[in-house]
Amino acid sequence: MRLNWKKLFRNTSDNTSVSASSTSSASADSSRGRAARRPLVILLAGVLAMVLVVGGVLLVRQHSGVDFQLAGASAGGVVNADVGKHGVEVTAPDGESLHGAEVTVDGKRMPVRSTGRHLTVGLNGLHDGTHELKVASEGSMFGGSELTRRLTVDTTPPKLTVADTEGRSLRGPVTVKGRAQDAAEVTVAGRKAHVAKDGTFAVTLPRPPAEATAVATDEAGNTARADAVITVRRPELRAVHVSGQAWASDQLRKPVLKLLKEHKLNAVQLDIKDELGEIGYDSEVPLAKKIGAAKGYYDTKKAIKEIHAAGGSVVGRIVAFRDPILASASWKDGHRDRVVQTPDGGPYGGGSKYGSLSFTNFADKEVRQYHLDLATEAAKLGFDDILYDYIRRPDGKISTMSFPGLGKTSPEDSIAHLVAQTRTVAREHGAFLGVSVFGVAVTRPKEIAQDIGKLAEQTDYIAPMVYPSHWAAGEYGVSDPNSHPYPITKKSLADFVKKTRHTDAQIVPWLQDFSLGVSYGDAEVAAQIRAAADDGIHSFLLWNPAVRYHGGALKPME
Structure with missing residues (x-):
């Protein structure tokens, strides 16, 4: 909503002006004048209320921090081990600065690195679980800005075990099996494995490689690695x-x-x-x-x-x-x-x-x-x-x-x-x-x-x-x-x-x-x-x- 301040004050002056020729009748019309000004008071009160409401909206909008951007965590606010090590990044809108902003996690101040609109929050050392992140700027003419986000820290990689495998031939296929608890995806030597509900997996490679690395990744992006020991013994020579x-x-x-x-x-x-x-x-x-x-x-x-x-x-x-x-x-x-x-x-x-x-x-x-x-x-x-x-x-x-x-x-x-x-x-x-x-x-x-x-x-x-x-x-x-x-x-x-x-x-x-x-x-x-x-x-x-x-x-x- 845009307010035309000149028009508002012009209308107010017209309604309250008093001419010289009518001064003699001022007393007679005083009661009538008070009655005429009553709508004006109501109008001014309404305008001021509207201004305050508009100002309130601006302050609320500024306070909500909806223009802040948070990078590093997943869409669901999950922080994995890699993100926890390097931190999450908060970016302010154009023209705004995060210099001097106060950052807390669960009410405790956190170390930050600030570069103008960008601020990196280190999360290393947080235990797994749900935490509340708050970023509060120093403020502006309408008041301070604050960003509040709930983050779920998950730094625990899947539990990965790979069974020793003995192939029959160097020129034939070999199947590698194992178990990866809490894994969303498993690959062996770059090939995607089928993962069952209980975490067991299997993948067939066209030939036994000299080395094959199994990689298990969970929903948060944490990874676990294990070398698949594939033995193909030279038959009696x-x-x-x-x-x-x-x-x-x-x-x-x-x-x-x-x-x-x-x-x-x-x-x-x-x-x-x-x-x-x-x-x-x-x-x-x-x-x-x-x-x-x-x-x-x-x-x-x-x-x-x-x-x-x-x-x-x-x-x-x-x-x-x-x-x-x-x-x-x-x-x-x-x-x-x-x-x-x-x-x-x-x-x-x-x-x-x-x-x-x-x-x-x-x-x-x-x-x-x-x-x-x-x-x-x-x-x-x-x-x-x-x-x-x-x-x-x-x-x-x-x-x-x-x-x-x-x-x-x-x-x-x-x-x-x-x-x-x-x-x-x-x-x-x-x-x-x-x-x-x-x-x-x-x-x-x-x-x-x-x-x-x-x-x-x-x-x-x-x-x-x-x-x-x-x-x-x-x-x-x-x-x-x-x-x-x-x-x-x-x-x-x-x-x-x-x-x-x-x-x-x-x-x-x-x-x-x-x-x-x-x-x-x-x-x-x-x-x-x-x-x-x-x-x-x-x-x-x-x-x-x-x-x-x-x-x-x-x-x-x-």
Whole structure:
């Protein structure tokens, strides 16, 4: 309602004016004048009442604070843990200021941060339940402004538990189950789960991921997280080593296929990249093509199909950091950080054992990516396992070596991290990951940067090379390990079992099927297999660089 003050006062003057010519009759008309002014008094009283009423409306409107805006709480005034930590924000209308405003919760003054029209109220420390928030400004010509809101503080996240899950295959679906009390929504690895009234939930993932995080969210927006432990154990593995060139030879390939068909083996370890740095098939990895590493000795798809048809799986071995092809090409092209160096910047040779430019630098990003790319390609091609070898620093005094890019990270941690990265990409494409390690690494992790405890947390299985011929006299109390394959194998593997007990990693040992100083035949190979079994290990990989194996040491699998 708008009041025309000029018109109001003009009308009032006209009604009360007295002319000079009528003064003589003033007395006579006095009673009549009083009667005429009575409506005017009533009118003025009404106008003043209207003004007061209008003013009252303005004051009430100003006092109610309806123009205030409250941000941070939900539409229902619910404050969750995150909001409670960062506070709620009160915003005044344009032209108004909240500077100096008094804020109380349940009558108690609260700390605030004010920036003109905006005021942030900290609610940290409020107990769960209903509270009354009041914001009172200093006032204006019509009086102070006040905002009153009831807030419900709910900072309690849902109670989330996820059941351990064991999948049957890396290439098939897996269902993750759990319970989330008071949760409105649950996701696992980004997929929404069905939540029943009692809080139980289930979600089916197309493949078992290396890691899957469950997130439960309640109506207030509080969240709880839990890692879903999904274990897919590598089935019993009994394999023999076959190089890329050996697979191309009928004379060497056919006996291996025969052992598969007789059920004495259930897998073939086929080289992807060997100790020379050669890739056995025609790899499409750009760096492999650039440096001439891809040799194309065998057709990958054909080889995998043939092994699968014979009843076996295919374990693809990648010799990692012993790589003369990559080391030489990198040094020549000026990419010298890819190579393990001496402290003075020269290429590390490791004495006469390996020769100069034999080892690439595990800490270099390009070298690491090369192996991640090879592992990804192999898993996509259909290799059932990726098995690292030479995933270590050169043996020798670490003071004689330099690893550009390593920084403050330990060699052991750097290598374990690469294994974790590889497992993620291998698992994504349905392949298991194994890591070949020195037998001495279980008790001497810094000798070649292979920390068995750390590696076991990042891989599906550890493959210790416990060849009796490689142990020194007196190791594990065995005077001549090469001549006593059973005790040295059993005692050394017992340490690996103990070291990996806290993890889900299995032990798949490399066993000796070659002669070095002592002649090895069926009996010696069988003794090692029996020693592993007595430690509870029924998987194994046989090594013979000549790719000729003693089938008489192997019993058909049940």
